[in-house]
Amino acid sequence: MSFLSVSSSRRSCSRPLAILLLLGPLLLTGCDGIGTSEAPDREAPDQNDGGGQAPALSIGRTAYDYGFVHVDTPQRRTVALINNGSPPPDSANRTGALEGDVALAGTDTERFTIESGDGSFTLAPGDTLDVLVSFDPEKDRVTSRAQLEITHNDTDRKTPLPVPLQGDGVVFEGGSGSANAPYQIARPDQLQVINNGLRTEDFVMVGDVDASVTRNWNEGDGFIPIGERTDGERFTGTFDGAGHVVSDLWIRRSDTNGIGLFAALGNTSLHDVTLRGVEISGGSQTGALVGQNAGGTIEFVSVTGTVNGNVGVGGVAGLNFDNGTLRSVQSRASVQGEALVGGLAGRNHESSIRNATTEGAVEGKGPAGEVGGLVGRNVQGEIRRSSAQGDVSSNGSRGQVGGLVGRNVGGTIADASYAAGTVQALASAGGLVGANFAGGTLRTSTASGNVISTDRAGGLVGRNAVTGRLQTSSATASVDADRNAGGLVGLNRAQVHGCWARGPVQGKTNVGGLAGANLGVIEASYAHSSVAGDTRVGGLVGRGNGGTLQQAYAAGSVSGSTDVGGLVGRQAGSTVSSSYWDTNTTNQSRPVGTQEETSVEATGLSTGQMTGAAAAEHMPGLDFTEMWMPIDGAYPALRWEE
Numbered sequence: 001m002s003f004l005s006v007s008s009s010r011r012s013c014s015r016p017l018a019i020l021l022l023l024g025p026l027l028l029t030g031c032d033g034i035g036t037s038e039a040p041d042r043e044a045p046d047q048n049d050g051g052g053q054a055p056a057l058s059i060g061r062t063a064y065d066y067g068f069v070h071v072d073t074p075q076r077r078t079v080a081l082i083n084n085g086s087p088p089p090d091s092a093n094r095t096g097a098l099e100g101d102v103a104l105a106g107t108d109t110e111r112f113t114i115e116s117g118d119g120s121f122t123l124a125p126g127d128t129l130d131v132l133v134s135f136d137p138e139k140d141r142v143t144s145r146a147q148l149e150i151t152h153n154d155t156d157r158k159t160p161l162p163v164p165l166q167g168d169g170v171v172f173e174g175g176s177g178s179a180n181a182p183y184q185i186a187r188p189d190q191l192q193v194i195n196n197g198l199r200t201e202d203f204v205m206v207g208d209v210d211a212s213v214t215r216n217w218n219e220g221d222g223f224i225p226i227g228e229r230t231d232g233e234r235f236t237g238t239f240d241g242a243g244h245v246v247s248d249l250w251i252r253r254s255d256t257n258g259i260g261l262f263a264a265l266g267n268t269s270l271h272d273v274t275l276r277g278v279e280i281s282g283g284s285q286t287g288a289l290v291g292q293n294a295g296g297t298i299e300f301v302s303v304t305g306t307v308n309g310n311v312g313v314g315g316v317a318g319l320n321f322d323n324g325t326l327r328s329v330q331s332r333a334s335v336q337g338e339a340l341v342g343g344l345a346g347r348n349h350e351s352s353i354r355n356a357t358t359e360g361a362v363e364g365k366g367p368a369g370e371v372g373g374l375v376g377r378n379v380q381g382e383i384r385r386s387s388a389q390g391d392v393s394s395n396g397s398r399g400q401v402g403g404l405v406g407r408n409v410g411g412t413i414a415d416a417s418y419a420a421g422t423v424q425a426l427a428s429a430g431g432l433v434g435a436n437f438a439g440g441t442l443r444t445s446t447a448s449g450n451v452i453s454t455d456r457a458g459g460l461v462g463r464n465a466v467t468g469r470l471q472t473s474s475a476t477a478s479v480d481a482d483r484n485a486g487g488l489v490g491l492n493r494a495q496v497h498g499c500w501a502r503g504p505v506q507g508k509t510n511v512g513g514l515a516g517a518n519l520g521v522i523e524a525s526y527a528h529s530s531v532a533g534d535t536r537v538g539g540l541v542g543r544g545n546g547g548t549l550q551q552a553y554a555a556g557s558v559s560g561s562t563d564v565g566g567l568v569g570r571q572a573g574s575t576v577s578s579s580y581w582d583t584n585t586t587n588q589s590r591p592v593g594t595q596e597e598t599s600v601e602a603t604g605l606s607t608g609q610m611t612g613a614a615a616a617e618h619m620p621g622l623d624f625t626e627m628w629m630p631i632d633g634a635y636p637a638l639r640w641e642e
Contacts, residue, residue: 184205
């Protein structure tokens, strides 16, 4: 195997020629394999106190690989020749001026053109000659090679000096890039070349793409994501996967933000794509399919593999914003990140997710948390008819970890969305949502599985605060927390209406079948939970502190050491009204274990009085006309459960 050695004024390296042939759609690159539109690195001239300077030639880079370039789409870059004028003080040649000639040589010179800067030149010390060279490939998969041949009077370097030039021509299987005749893709180089001036064109896959070769591209960095995250540089064409598979895509760019098959999508559409066995690492805004979706519509997409990143990491998208849409999308990828980590999207901001599913494990590795089985942080976005069934965890001190969403800020989660799996965090862990804030609404949604935390663990939500609303939703998850453990919500500071919990709950303090601690409003809700703790243990609420509990009931075993009640363990400055507990199943004779300055209107009933048709007679505080309904042989149910 032959090797091409590359060196520059800043670094040196050598790499196989085979690797050079597989580089992504770089324009002019150095040995780092990273394309750039900036001027090459240039050395400042050294000052010589010996009097006068001799010519000293340096070149921005000593080899140029244009990478994959679409046929009939010329790529241009500048080769900088610099007179550093800094020889050893005893040099015999002290004339100062660098003189010479620039020309093309080699067998493929017809593919390369010197557009300016060729011919003879004279440079004073410190001056630069910019030589603009374009590459216009002629044929598909043909590697073109030529070289600049630079003659000069620098006695410390050989003359003429060759500077190798290389590029690979790529054409598509067919098409012209229009909506009626999209470019046709069946190879990884055809995917990569989209980044070379074709970001506004239309594409369709006509075969499966084996992208395993990308593992060797760009010195191990792999595929270069398509597009950039700035206005005018996002991909705004259309991409139709037509049900085909892109397998074994490799990207290792942990220091780069906006990582995925596409770095960024604009207001466009991408659909029917399957990514199988991806191995992707990036910085912030990293996803298997797209790092940043700015208003695009992504639908009918499937992903498997591993995705790792920093802040804003998702199995499909790092960031979905600007009215972006993820619809009928699924991910079975394993996802890890520092913060804002989701099985589908790291962050969903004022955008929509519908009919989405995830099944892979999701892990947050940083202190900030905000980790969800589907979305890490949902800000005023809509999530409907979506689910997550993988395990979700974070060791971050700030927690906010949920089976579906880590932190929901003013967003809506509804229409039978659910989560099932094990959720584990240090704080604010929920079977569905870790923390719900600022008018965030959960409606007709549910969670099962296991929730484990040291503080604020709920079968549905870990913490519900700042006008958050839990409505017509339920949980069957088992809950285990040292403090503030609830079958539905760990800590409630806002509103719970028309909800129920049926999972077992255990903890040390503030342990309740529905809420570990209530500082808000709970109404028209019930718990059939077995509840066990040490202190402040209740069939519905472990600790009531300035909150309200009304039109509610509890039916399940309740046990603890101190401050134990059929409805509330310990209550201060709170009210209980129109509520009931089963004295048989709870084995508790008092509605509240310990109360301070509270109002309690509650009735203890037998199991027979609370079930079947007898319930309507013995539980008049419940609205059996609009909200509740009796069930033969069972406890009352909420009418929405029909």
